[in-house]
Amino acid sequence: MTPRWARKGRLAFLFGTPAMLGLITFLVIPFAMAIALTLTNQKLLSPQHVQAVGLANYERLLGLKVMRQDGIASSDGHVTFPRIRDVTRSSPTLRPYRPLGAMTWESTRFVLLARDPVFMRSLLNTALFAVMVVPLQCGLALGLALLVNAGLCGQRAFRTIYFSPVVMSMVVVAVIWAFLFNRDLGLVNQALGWLSGGQGTRIDWLGNPATAMPAIVIMSAWQGAGLQMLIFLAGLQAIPTELYDAARIDGATPLQRFVHVTLPGLSNTIAFVVVITTIAAFGLFTQVDVMTQGGPANATSTVMFYAIERGVRDQDIAYGSTVTVVYFVLIATLAILQQRFFARRAGAR
Amino acid sequence: MRRILRLSIGTLLASTASCTDKPGAGGRVLHVWQHQTGPEEAAANQQMIARFAAGRHNFVVNAQTIPQGSYPQSIMAAAMAGRLPCVLTVDSPMVPAFVWAGHIRPLDTLIDRQAFASIAPPALGQYQGHIYSVGQFDAALAIFTRRSTLAQIHARIPTLAQPWTRAEFDDVLRKLKATGRWQVPLDLGTREPNPNWWTYAYSPMLQSFGGDLIDRKTNRTADGVINGAPARAWAAWFHALFANEWARRLEPDDQSLMRGRVALAYTGNWRAPDLEKAFGNDLLILPPPDFGHGVAIGGGSWQWAVSSTCTQPAQAAAFIRHLISTPEIAAMATAAGMIPATEAAAQRTQRFRKGGDWRVFYDMSRAFARPRPATPAFTAISNAWYHAARDIMDGTDPRDALDDAADAIDQSIADNNGYAPAAEKTK
Numbered sequence: 183m184t185p186r187w188a189r190k191g192r193l194a195f196l197f198g199t200p201a202m203l204g205l206i207t208f209l210v211i212p213f214a215m216a217i218a219l220t221l222t223n224q225k226l227l228s229p230q231h232v233q234a235v236g237l238a239n240y241e242r243l244l245g246l247k248v249m250r251q252d253g254i255a256s257s258d259g260h261v262t263f264p265r266i267r268d269v270t271r272s273s274p275t276l277r278p279y280r281p282l283g284a285m286t287w288e289s290t291r292f293v294l295l296a297r298d299p300v301f302m303r304s305l306l307n308t309a310l311f312a313v314m315v316v317p318l319q320c321g322l323a324l325g326l327a328l329l330v331n332a333g334l335c336g337q338r339a340f341r342t343i344y345f346s347p348v349v350m351s352m353v354v355v356a357v358i359w360a361f362l363f364n365r366d367l368g369l370v371n372q373a374l375g376w377l378s379g380g381q382g383t384r385i386d387w388l389g390n391p392a393t394a395m396p397a398i399v400i401m402s403a404w405q406g407a408g409l410q411m412l413i414f415l416a417g418l419q420a421i422p423t424e425l426y427d428a429a430r431i432d433g434a435t436p437l438q439r440f441v442h443v444t445l446p447g448l449s450n451t452i453a454f455v456v457v458i459t460t461i462a463a464f465g466l467f468t469q470v471d472v473m474t475q476g477g478p479a480n481a482t483s484t485v486m487f488y489a490i491e492r493g494v495r496d497q498d499i500a501y502g503s504t505v506t507v508v509y510f511v512l513i514a515t516l517a518i519l520q521q522r523f524f525a526r527r528a529g530a531r
Numbered sequence: 532m533r534r535i536l537r538l539s540i541g542t543l544l545a546s547t548a549s550c551t552d553k554p555g556a557g558g559r560v561l562h563v564w565q566h567q568t569g570p571e572e573a574a575a576n577q578q579m580i581a582r583f584a585a586g587r588h589n590f591v592v593n594a595q596t597i598p599q600g601s602y603p604q605s606i607m608a609a610a611m612a613g614r615l616p617c618v619l620t621v622d623s624p625m626v627p628a629f630v631w632a633g634h635i636r637p638l639d640t641l642i643d644r645q646a647f648a649s650i651a652p653p654a655l656g657q658y659q660g661h662i663y664s665v666g667q668f669d670a671a672l673a674i675f676t677r678r679s680t681l682a683q684i685h686a687r688i689p690t691l692a693q694p695w696t697r698a699e700f701d702d703v704l705r706k707l708k709a710t711g712r713w714q715v716p717l718d719l720g721t722r723e724p725n726p727n728w729w730t731y732a733y734s735p736m737l738q739s740f741g742g743d744l745i746d747r748k749t750n751r752t753a754d755g756v757i758n759g760a761p762a763r764a765w766a767a768w769f770h771a772l773f774a775n776e777w778a779r780r781l782e783p784d785d786q787s788l789m790r791g792r793v794a795l796a797y798t799g800n801w802r803a804p805d806l807e808k809a810f811g812n813d814l815l816i817l818p819p820p821d822f823g824h825g826v827a828i829g830g831g832s833w834q835w836a837v838s839s840t841c842t843q844p845a846q847a848a849a850f851i852r853h854l855i856s857t858p859e860i861a862a863m864a865t866a867a868g869m870i871p872a873t874e875a876a877a878q879r880t881q882r883f884r885k886g887g888d889w890r891v892f893y894d895m896s897r898a899f900a901r902p903r904p905a906t907p908a909f910t911a912i913s914n915a916w917y918h919a920a921r922d923i924m925d926g927t928d929p930r931d932a933l934d935d936a937a938d939a940i941d942q943s944i945a946d947n948n949g950y951a952p953a954a955e956k957t958k
Contacts, residue, residue, distance in 0.1 A: 223946065226607050227632045227910075230948060267934050280935070364783045366714055389780050389925065475724045478780075478925035494604065495726075496914055498946070 213510075216503040226497040239504040245297030247279055253289040261289045270295065301505065303480050304488040305512075310395060311402075311484065312463040319403040319459055320452070323410030328444075330411070331418045341415075345408040352405065356472035359401040363387035363473075388474050391481035398469050398482060406462065410455045417451030418444070453524050460520075464513055485509045561846050562616035563594040564609075566602040566833065568867075569801065575866035583853045590846060600725075610634045617841035618850055622727060623831030624903040624913070626656035626663050631907035631950060635836040637661035641848040650855065653830030653900045654872035665851060666834035667860045668869035671896045672732060673828075674817040675788055675802065676795045677810055683710065689817050691894055697768070700820040704777045707794045717778040718787040718796040721924060726917035730903060732797070733769070733920055735827035736819070738901055740765040744916055745940060750906040751949060753940035757916070758933035765822075766929030773924050780924055800892040804868050807888075816891050818899065830900025832869070870896050907950040911943035 220239050224232050251269070253261035266284070270276040279295035282302055286292075296302050330341045347355060362369045365386040375384070387397040421444065429439045445452075467486040470476060476483035476491070483491075485505065493502015565576060573596065584592045595616070597605050603625070609615045610632065621629060629635045639647070639662045647655060647662055656664030681688060684706040689695045695703065707716035720732055734744050742761035745753045756762070772778045779793075788796035789809050796802075797819065806814050818826050835854060837847045853859060860876035863869060864883055870892045871877045882889040904912060919936035923929050944950060 225947065226611070227628060228947060229631060229633050229952070265930075267931060271934065271938075280938075361783055364781065366779065367783050386780075391925070475921075477921055479922050479927045496943075497607070497910060498943075 217507055219500050219503040220507050222500050224500045226494070226499050228497075235500075239501055240508070242278070242297050242501070243301055243504050243508060245279070246282075247276070247295040249276065249279075249293045249295055251291040251293060253286075253291060255289060261286075263291050266293055266295075300480055300483060301485075301488060304483045304485045307395060307480075307482060308464060308466060308484045308486075311399060311466055312460055314396065314399040315402055315463050316456060316459050318399060319407050320410060320455055322403055322407040323455065324414050324448075326407060326411040327414035327418055328440075331415060341411075344411055347405045348408040350405075352468040353472055355405050356401070356469045359397075360388065360473045363397050363401075365389060389478055391478050394474055394478060394482045398466075398473060401473075402463075402466070402469055406459070410459060413455055414448065414451060417448045421447035457520065457524075461517075559590045561590055561592045561618065561843055561850065563592060563850070564606075564616045564619040565594065565596055566599045566620050566622075567596050568599070568833075571804075572863075572867040572869065575863050578866075579854060579859055579863065582859075583850055587849075590843070592850075606634075613840060615838040615840055617843055617847045618835060618837055620833050621656070621664055621836050623653075623656050623664065623666065623834050624727070624730070624905075624909045626834070626836070627658045627905050628907040628909055629836070630658050630661075630663055631952065633839055635663050636839045636841070636844075637663055638665060638837060638848075638851060641837065641844055642852060646852060646855065649873045649875060651872050651897065653896060653902065654832075654834065656831070656834050656836065658905055664834035664836040665855055666832055666872055667854055667863045668832060668867075668872055669830060669896045669900065670832040671800050671828055671870060671892045671900070672735075672797060672819065673800065673892065673895065674795055674797055674819055675806055676815050676817065677813045678815050679813055680707070680794045681815065688815065689820075691818050691891070691898060694818045694826050695820040697820055697822045703795075704772075704775075708775070708777060713792070713794050715776050715779045715792075716794040717772065718782050718793040718798075719772070719778050720785075720796075720798055721778070721780055721921075722782045722785070726913045729917040729920055730913040731829040734903070734916060735829050735899075735901060736769075736822060737762060737765045738827040739820070739822035739824050740768075741822075741824040744912050745904050745906070745908070747904060750904060750908065751944060753912070753915075754937045756937075757919075757940065758930070758937040761824075762933050763929055766923045766933060768822075769920065770923050770926070770929060774926075800870060800889065801868060803889060803892070816889075818891075818895055826895075826899045827901050828895060828899045830896065830902050908940065908944055908947070912940050915939040915943075 221234055221236065222232050223235050223238075249266075249269070251263050251266075253263050255261050263286075266281045270279050270281070276295065278297050280297070280299045282294045282296040282299040284291055284293045326344050330337050330344065361367075365371060365384050368387070370387065371384045385393055387393050425443050425447070426439060429443050434442065465486055466484045467490070470482050470484055470487045471490075474482045476487055486509075489502045489505040489509070491502075492505060493499050496502075563580065567573070568576070577594070580592055580594050603622075606615070606619065606621075606629075615634060619635075621635070626635070644662070647665060650665060651669060653669045654666040655662055656666075678688075681703075684703065686703045686706070687695075687699065689699075704716050707713060720728070723729070730744070737743065737757075740761045742759055742765055743756050746756050773780055779787075782792070785798070785802075787793040788798075789806065803814075803816065819828060820826070835851060837844065837851065841847050855872070857873065857875045857879065860871050860873055861879035864871040864876060864880045868882070868889070870889075871880060871883055877883040877890075877893055878885070881887060883893045884890065903909065906912075915936040918939075919932040922932040922935075
């Protein structure tokens, strides 16, 4: 019988305490401190007094402005515009702004200026990474799970092989893939050259702004897919075989069985896998730090990478904290929306 | 249950008790921190410390090695927690920042200035008229190549008195590329993702072009200097190296010259032992080109400093005096191939004495070394320069990249109130 002192949830409280203490010490308190830091000008290495600066860090991070430029038409009808940086740097109000993008309409140019274009770029890069990696990684994982579940010989060995990148350190995997992606000596380009019979140009995977992020996507999906494969495998094995037998008797083709039995049977698993993959994608840091350091020309700078760059490497911890707090708000909003979406779908069913 | 609780509290107390044995507070232990280096240098350091400890029985030396990549962060964290060791190594351009933050104390208040008189300027960390750090050695960057390589294209072998001009250097690269033996002829070392390396290696080239990182007279603004006309000329030249495929932006390892992937490598004297083993007499060690305003190479390597919180300054001072003694400097130079900080020590080594085969490094260090900006803003300058140079390499408009650097540096100076000293110590 339960002793009296353990009733009324006290036991639950007792057992929960170690975990809660850990969460409070390492998550809640640091986060509260981070929020407090964003309102100051705290530096990591400075003897000066810390001052409260209000929302200055947020203004510097999020400030946007649109500037209109009138073109100068030359005699042959060609329209030129003054260099944006020359205009912004000579104007006291525009001095802190840098160009983020521009749109030309006839002889007028509209320039989007940001106080921190690298942060905006990082936000965009992170979203781009998530949009590319989530379908690829989940699709790859589902494919591997189906393959491993097909009852072929040696499937246990394959399961281990496909899972092995997950248990490898991400730093090691990233270093190896940086070699593979090397333009002149990497295996990827050598294989492509061999396949194309020596035709075509060598791709500078990590050195070209257009291919750097896709290269990281491919590598990340390869590294992470093993974990999602295991979850899918559990989901697949939970689908009753009677359903497949019934479908077979009704004369369903393998494709029809996949679309009408496997996919509906996996819908909850898919929702779960998509959510955890998305969350992991938004935390992209290690691959970037090891393989590209945010380059070339900020094409792979992500928000987490940028926060570390500014907060720790530039020693501006207040600003780095501001990056993470703003990012937290964005991610939390997204998570709530995603949850509402899945809840509504479940309710509709 | 209660027993478990008591046990865990006990463990907790025990672990906090062991924490109170913090560096810099004990009386009988001299704590020493050093960054991780190559095996030869690490072994030489170990022996140097062992020789120091051998004659002393009233205290022990506790030396710890910390990975170089996270060394600045470790120092910063230790400083914020007030747990810096008594003696520590610092990268020389970081000295002003440590002084500004109040982490290290002037060595010339502990040791007579006369003791430093024979030390070459690049091996001394000086700021605001005081000596804060001292090194046993300096390093020098050079162009490494093979005699047979240059003979192939009939190129002139440059000397310290007559280095290659920019036109000659470009011509050498063009001819080497034209031989078809190398996909790219030059390894500049751009694979290293470390801002301080980029500043050490490439800002002297900017200086040789007539530019600089910051206005050195005031150290208050970079605008008009790092983005001035000479800097734009440097940027155009630097970008062309990669656009012409004269250099690879990312070599897969640091063995490019050794494996014959490139014809010329721009790297430091610490690579000389390996290359000499591989090429013997065929190895050539050449000064970097003169881009119009004299040859320039970075001066100042890792040095030793004493923390402000050190409670055994006398013992720390003895340690510093020991490591700058002539036999110790000579021992380090012999063991690790680093350029000795004094002429007397150089004369005691096979390699660096007059006529020695590595004397060229000693002479280059004395003739061409230029200090990096002596300001607490160095980290900001170095990061800004690193990003600008990388962006230029990767094809960003050089003017935009250099303007970004100027803005970032000036912003940092404004954010830190001009890096003015604190009105009063916060502690």
